[in-house]
Amino acid sequence: MKIFRLAGIQMTLDESEESLAAKVSGALATSLVNIASIEIIRKAIDARRNKPPHFVYVVEVRVPASVNLPAKFNDGITLQEVKDEPQAPLNVTFHLPKLPVVVIGSGPAGLFAAYVLAQRKIPVILLERGTPVEERIKDVQAFWEEGVLNSQSNVLFGEGGAGTFSDGKLTSRTKNPYSSWIKKVLVEMGAPEIILTEAKPHIGTDRLRKVIINLRRKLIEMGCEIRFSAHVTDFVISHGAVSTLIINEKEEIKTGQVILAVGQSADDTYLRLFEQGVKMEAKPFAIGLRVEHPQELINAIQYGQWRNHPQLPPAEYFVTAALPALNRSVYTFCMCPGGEVIGCGNASGVVITNGMSNSRRNGEFGNSAVVVNVREDDFVENDYPLSGLNFRRRWEHQAFLMGGSNYSAPAQKLIDFLQNKQSGFIGRTSFRPAVRHSLLAEALPEFVTQALRLGINAFDKKMPGFITEDAHLIGVETRTSSPVRICRREDGQSESVEGIYPCGEGAGYAGGIISSALDGIKAAENVINNMA
Numbered sequence: 106m107k108i109f110r111l112a113g114i115q116m117t118l119d120e121s122e123e124s125l126a127a128k129v130s131g132a133l134a135t136s137l138v139n140i141a142s143i144e145i146i147r148k149a150i151d152a153r154r155n156k157p158p159h160f161v162y163v164v165e166v167r168v169p170a171s172v173n174l175p176a177k178f179n180d181g182i183t184l185q186e187v188k189d190e191p192q193a194p195l196n197v198t199f200h201l202p203k204l205p206v207v208v209i210g211s212g213p214a215g216l217f218a219a220y221v222l223a224q225r226k227i228p229v230i231l232l233e234r235g236t237p238v239e240e241r242i243k244d245v246q247a248f249w250e251e252g253v254l255n256s257q258s259n260v261l262f263g264e265g266g267a268g269t270f271s272d273g274k275l276t277s278r279t280k281n282p283y284s285s286w287i288k289k290v291l292v293e294m295g296a297p298e299i300i301l302t303e304a305k306p307h308i309g310t311d312r313l314r315k316v317i318i319n320l321r322r323k324l325i326e327m328g329c330e331i332r333f334s335a336h337v338t339d340f341v342i343s344h345g346a347v348s349t350l351i352i353n354e355k356e357e358i359k360t361g362q363v364i365l366a367v368g369q370s371a372d373d374t375y376l377r378l379f380e381q382g383v384k385m386e387a388k389p390f391a392i393g394l395r396v397e398h399p400q401e402l403i404n405a406i407q408y409g410q411w412r413n414h415p416q417l418p419p420a421e422y423f424v425t426a427a428l429p430a431l432n433r434s435v436y437t438f439c440m441c442p443g444g445e446v447i448g449c450g451n452a453s454g455v456v457i458t459n460g461m462s463n464s465r466r467n468g469e470f471g472n473s474a475v476v477v478n479v480r481e482d483d484f485v486e487n488d489y490p491l492s493g494l495n496f497r498r499r500w501e502h503q504a505f506l507m508g509g510s511n512y513s514a515p516a517q518k519l520i521d522f523l524q525n526k527q528s529g530f531i532g533r534t535s536f537r538p539a540v541r542h543s544l545l546a547e548a549l550p551e552f553v554t555q556a557l558r559l560g561i562n563a564f565d566k567k568m569p570g571f572i573t574e575d576a577h578l579i580g581v582e583t584r585t586s587s588p589v590r591i592c593r594r595e596d597g598q599s600e601s602v603e604g605i606y607p608c609g610e611g612a613g614y615a616g617g618i619i620s621s622a623l624d625g626i627k628a629a630e631n632v633i634n635n636m637a
């Protein structure tokens with residue numbers, strides 16, 4: 106039997122998946138009896154304007170080796186024989202360490218690093234400064250509803266990491282065979298099976314929270330010790346290697362191997378590591394605002410006359426605009442169809458926006474970050490590698506003041522922002538606790554507002570109707586990626602301190618749920634390789 110990957114099979118919105126087999130046999134010019142099995146690998150919607158939206162499939166087909174298949178195909182169809190891909194991470198023999206490996210941070214990077222270690226029966230302790238999901242939900246609700254901030258348990262800190270209150274998009278630009286392994290683990294933990302085949306899978310915060318709880322139970326069952334409210338406040342370094350971690354400023358944990366998966370928002374941890382000689386450098390990132398439209402309007406722009414077709418999900422978009430005259434680019438990021446714009450403060454005196462949706466994405470609005478690239482020369486002062494943290498904090502504090510110093514966010518109608526006009530009117534938004542009408546040009550550096558205005562005008566040419574009376578902007582969006590990179594060697598360890606394996610978004614090598622989880626797996630593999 107041979108396995109082939111057949112890509113580019115098209116189905117109309119009204120065709121049932123039952124007719125997929127016939128389409129496949131037609132495309133392969135072979136009888137249905139010659140097809141032993143068909144597995145859907147990916148299903149995408151092609152909703153490019155000026156033609157009816159339709160589904161495009163990638164399938165894996167098993168056929169007997171004796172069957173002759175065509176050498177050439179029409180209509181964008183391709184066929185490729187499938188070679189064996191690794192199904193699960195690394196298989197090497199290694200010596201068990203005398204001390205446990207400690208993973209700091211229970212975001213995607215830390216959870217998957219711990220999973221890989223526990224799976225190999227390596228003693229592992231997972232430390233998380235925040236609370237378990239059940240408690241965290243209450244803390245986050247108190248913040249959104251009453252503006253009461255818990256600086257250790259919030260949208261950025263706590264079990265599951267920064268993505269627990271998110272849209273749970275599982276897209277990643279990296280082509281890595283472990284991506285599908287991660288999704289399979291998530292399905293075992295309760296995520297919907299459809300994430301295995303959808304081209305743009307998402308889980309939704311409502312289901313993701315349950316998945317994280319199941320993942321915790323599984324890790325404990327595999328022997329991983331998990332400790333919440335365990336804030337790593339210091340690192341003892343002796344002879345150039347980590348030897349001890351200090352928890353909550355008093356308790357000591359001895360270890361020789363630390364997977365550092367603390368995300369991009371632990372400014373205190375970055376600072377302590379820097380003071381302890383862990384080598385870091387500034388890196389570019391992006392800042393801007395959240396734009397929110399009625400979801401119906403996005404559906405109309407993207408799907409046109411087919412906008413109410415029951416087979417079509419709430420529409421997404423991704424738009425970019427290069428601005429060579431300014432040497433900047435503007436792009437949308439992390440679009441949440443049918444979602445909410447949420448406040449993500451993790452420290453007093455800041456307002457930070459982001460987006461979240463439920464699995465059904467059935468909210469009234471669709472939102473997206475719209476951001477401008479920020480280079481090191483925009484913010485680095487005195488060669489200080491952590492300058493980016495101060496830079497973003499400055500604008501987040503400015504947003505806090507403009508919002509009224511109570512965690513309400515500054516907001517403006519999109520049209521007014523483009524004209525720098527104070528109309529005094531915003532309209533309804535999804536943001537809680539509230540928004541306050543502001544001149545958003547004052548919430549960001551001038552080069553960012555200038556680029557945003559030009560970029561948004563360019564978006565409107567690509568997505569006519571993007572600029573509308575019904576859209577508004579909420580600020581500020583600063584946590585697109587880390588402004589710091591923790592430098593690491595080929596073998597995954599810190600360039601300057603042995604035994605520290607920086608990974609995930611906070612290390613500056615990943616961004617997003619899947620890519621951070623992949624980086625966590627890589628860190629665990631590096632630890633295992635270094636024990637071989």
Ligand SMILES: Cc1cc2nc3c(=O)[nH]c(=O)nc-3n(C[C@H](O)[C@H](O)[C@H](O)COP(=O)(O)OP(=O)(O)OC[C@H]3O[C@@H](n4cnc5c(N)ncnc54)[C@H](O)[C@@H]3O)c2cc1C
Nearest residue numbers: 210212213214234266267268271274337368609610617618
């Ligand atoms: C609201 C929101 C929506 C998002 N939506 C999506 C999306 O739909 N799809 C997507 O791909 N990405 C999304 N992202 C980005 C994604 O969540 C991150 O890229 C990802 O979570 C990074 O994973 P990580 O494990 O590297 O770090 P994090 O998820 O940030 O986890 C780090 C963890 O470390 C803990 N920690 C920090 N310091 C310490 C310490 N000193 N001691 C102990 N614990 C510590 C923190 O509490 C935190 O739980 C979203 C982010 C946010 C904020």
